[in-house]
Amino acid sequence: MLKEDIEQVLNNYKRARNENFTGHPMAKVLRINFPNDLKEIIDEPNKYKITGSAGQGNWTYSPWVAIFDKRITTSAQSGFYPVYLFKEDMSGVYLSLNQGATDLKNKYGNRRANEILNTKSKNFRDKLNGLIQVSDNFLESIDLEVENSPNAPFYEAGNIYAKYYSLNNLPSEEKLESDLKEVLNMYDLLVSEDEPLKIIENESEIAESQKKFVEIFKNATDKIVSGKAGFQGGQEEGNFYWSNKLGIWLCSRKIETSRYWNGFGVEEPEEDSGHTIICEINFPLRGIRRSVAGAFAKDESENIYVIHRGKLGGNFSKVFFEENYEGEWTSVQDGDRKTDVVVIGRLDDPVLPEKVRDFVLMIDRMKNGPKIEETPSNEDNELEKLPSASFYEFLVESGYFFDPKIVENFLLSLKVKPFVILTGNSGTGKTKLAQLFARYQLSNYNIVPVGANWTENRHLLGFYNIITKNYQETTALTLITEASKNSQIPHFLILDEMNLSHVERYFADFLSSMESQEAIPLHSNEDNNVPNELKIPGNLLVVGTVNVDETTYMFSPKVLDRANTIEFSTSPAKSYMLNDYGEYQLTGNSEYLEDPLSNLEIRDCKLSQLKEELEDVKIEGGDYLWDVLADEVNNFQEVLGKAGFDFGFRVIDEILRFMYVAWIYEGRPEIWDNWMRYFDAQIKQKMLPKLHGSQRVLENVLMELFELCYTEAVEPSPRYFGDLKSDKNVKYLSSALKIQEMDKVLYEQRYVSFIN
Incomplete structure (x- = not known):
């Protein structure tokens, strides 16, 4: 049974690792035999998914067998779960209550993910110690002694509590089963405490919660003035409610078409003056709106909480927030998915105003740096001076x-x-x-x-x-x-x-x-x-x-x-x-841009998800970006279709993913005045490359494509135009230049293609 499975892996895995992976009996032990034996031992096995891994396509240096409560997770990539972790030298195995790391690594990078796992491990231990008396023979740290597996450091950081079994001193079957049931009991306690908050979607509940939220700050008000508050791309007008005790003001109003707007600032407001918004905690009018910064959520006891999604707007991306926010994240049931958010506080908590103040001041520090009295130590200053070239x-x-x-x-x-x-x-x-x-x-x-x-x-x-x-x-x-x-x-x-x-x-x-x-x-x-x-x-x-x-x-x-x-x-x-290239610095979030393995989910992001993220983004003039993109993509698709070079859903999805990533890179602006620079890139990189053919096929098509690159109708063929770089009517310069070049070649040689 359990002891036999452990002995089989410890005694035979090292030798198996030097043999062909496909169809090997050792892989079967980890994937089938071991999990099946666990199902025989565990009470209510149907509520768990039990699986093991010897690697994917090749042997792993860190084989494991895990037990996933389906309410928390069904894979080793996220959540928390008991797992048998075998040491690389097969000298022993840990039964560890551990955490998934893959999702954290993809989202935050390795270093930050490791820090988060360590912090969450401590929090889990604190929670368990508040529920039961944890035995002294449980280990708070583990050492897999792995040299070849990149996952081992995350297994070690993710350990909550563990027991170790040496190959030379394996306990009895009864002891192994007893330990497993003890760990599962700890797991069940944490699962029962981990029921996620649920985002409120009901329109009347949101309206009532917004009313209470604003009243809390109005009741703490020492001064009310009228004025304006500015942010990138616009401003809001209204009454500013200032609290001497809190040291922040609130300006609030309902935007009929989209959300409840709640802006906060830290400078005492003056009558009829302009003020700077530090932070917005906005709420949707109804339903799930992940593009809105805040939301209300409630627990099983109907307690309502104020949450924030980490969306700051302007030039400050969510990646910037994630990297700089010092507080905890909490997973909530966000409609049909789970999302990590910041829980600011419970709506009826007497100290909610102080918690909101602390959140606003943290955002202020993130955006503008510490105040003079909070100047970092010399050691920190020296670290900031270290070179960090893009x-x-x-x-x-x-x-x-x-x-x-x-x-x-x-x-x-x-x-x-x-x-x-x-x-x-x-x-x-x-x-x-x-x-x-x-x-x-x-x-x-x-x-x-x-x-x-x-x-x-x-x-x-x-x-x-x-x-x-x-x-x-x-x-x-x-x-x-x-x-x-x-x-x-x-x-x-x-x-x-x-x-x-x-x-x-x-x-x-x-x-x-x-x-x-x-x-x-x-x-x-x-x-x-x-x-x-x-x-x-x-x-x-x-x-x-x-x-x-x-x-x-x-x-x-x-x-x-x-x-x-x-x-x-x-x-x-x-x-x-x-060396006459001038000076240029990439102005967006270069750290996000330069990590090709962060935000991997964008590769498979669906149209509906992209629309949800971008639907509230506007362009200069007030039009919605999503509507403009729909028209522009359709126009190019129709013209290219006249020569048989139209494109399908795959190309459209990848164009929109590129635009979404570019929007993140530029700081998720609410009004995006530089969107044409990136759409221009997609015309040239995704729509034009398939073009090739004779003058009869392409001459009129190139003319129409050229016209789509302009803000107004154009008359002569592209080849007759002069220097396009100084023409203010060009919307998509690099694409227009390419089309002009192709038109000249077509005229001279009667045939042209994008690449050759």
Whole structure:
């Protein structure tokens, strides 16, 4: 039973790790036998999901078997759960009440995730000690002594309480079962205490709660003045309720079409003066509106709480909030999903005003830095002076010069999808940019030159040699295998001169695997070093470079639809020789932009989710961004369709994901006046690359596309226009320049394509 399963793993796993993974009996022990035996021991096994892992496609160095209460989680990526964690050297195993780390790592990065896990472990222990007398023989820390697994530090940080069993001194079956039931009892206690708050959706409940919220501050008021409060993109007018005791003011009103607006500031207001809003705690009028900063939530006892989603607006992104907020996060039932939010306080709590004040002052410190009396220590100041170059600064300091927009587009594209095509003349820096970004990330990378004879995937992924009875590996396969073993580190596969051969011949099943997340069959033979099938890991980033000359091939629509195609222009010789590029700093959230593995969920983000995030964003002039994008995308789709180059849902979704990531990068502005710069990039990177054909097919289409890049109708063909860079009527400059270039080539050669 339980003791036999543990002994079997401890005695045999190290040897199994050197054998072929697929179909191995040891993997079956962890995935099937061990979980089934646990089901026989556990009372009410149906309320749990019990699963084990020996790895995915390859042996893991940290095998485990976990018990998930379905009310909390059904995977090891999130929540908390009991788990048997085996040490790498198989000298023993921990029964640990532990936490999922993957979601935290994806959201916050490794360092912050580790800190959060440690903090939550302590909080869980405090909660348990308030409920029961925890035995002294439980361990608060564990050491898996793992050298090869990137997950081990997070298992160790996530430990709440654990018991350790050495291979040389395993207790009896009865003792193992008794310990398990004791841990499950602790688990059940935490689960019962962990019933999430639920966001209130009822319109009348929200209205009543908003009324109470405002009354609380009105009752604490020492001074009421009228005036205006400004924020990026607009201002609000009304009465300002100032409290001497709290040191904050509230200005509140109902915006009939969308929300209850509650703005807070920290400077004492004066009559008919302008004031600065530090923080908004707004509430939707009805339903779930995740784009609104605040919400009301209630527990099982009908207590109502004020929560905040971390949306500050203006130039301050949610990522900025997450990285700087020092308080705790709480998971709430947010309609059909669970969301981490900040619980400010209970609505009927007598000290709610103080809790709101503390929240507002924390936001003030986050935005504007500490007050003079709160100046950080010398040690902190010295830390802030340490160099922290952005990737663009790294490029410049390394002696390489790229158009800053190209750099931004490259990094944005990698966040949306792990496949990017870089095109342009030879020597424009395509391969170098990808290589330098991999070096900047301290990541593993391989530059794989594509050969003209590549006609099948064996050139990329290898093949089984029937003569030697061994699998012939490639550098690309080795990199992909390494990426699978180190899922938290980006790995870059740079395919140099990707179109020297027909791309779809050697890359089609690779592309399909990236899209479907299904494994690629490699071989059906016995080979201990290479698995029978290969799954493309999410931390593998593929960058293909494309040179433009007579020796290369065109891309098929299947390839172009699945990538952002970024064109590199030839730099003026004088600018290059005199280093005359001017000074430029990436103005957005560069830390978010430069982490290709953060916010991974954007790769699969649905249209409805994107709309929910962007539907309240306006552009200059007051129109809603989402409505404008719908019209613009549709216009380009219709014109391209006249020549047979229209696009489907995949391209539309990826355009909108790019716009969403760009919006986050620019700080989630409520009024986004720079949106056209990024939509311009998507026209050129996603809509135009498939264009190719004769003058008869493309002449009128190019004219219509050119007109869509202008704010008003244009008359002559694009080739007759002069310098577009000084034309104020151009909406989408880079796309207009490309269309003008293609029109000139079409006129002179009677045929043109985007890439060749």
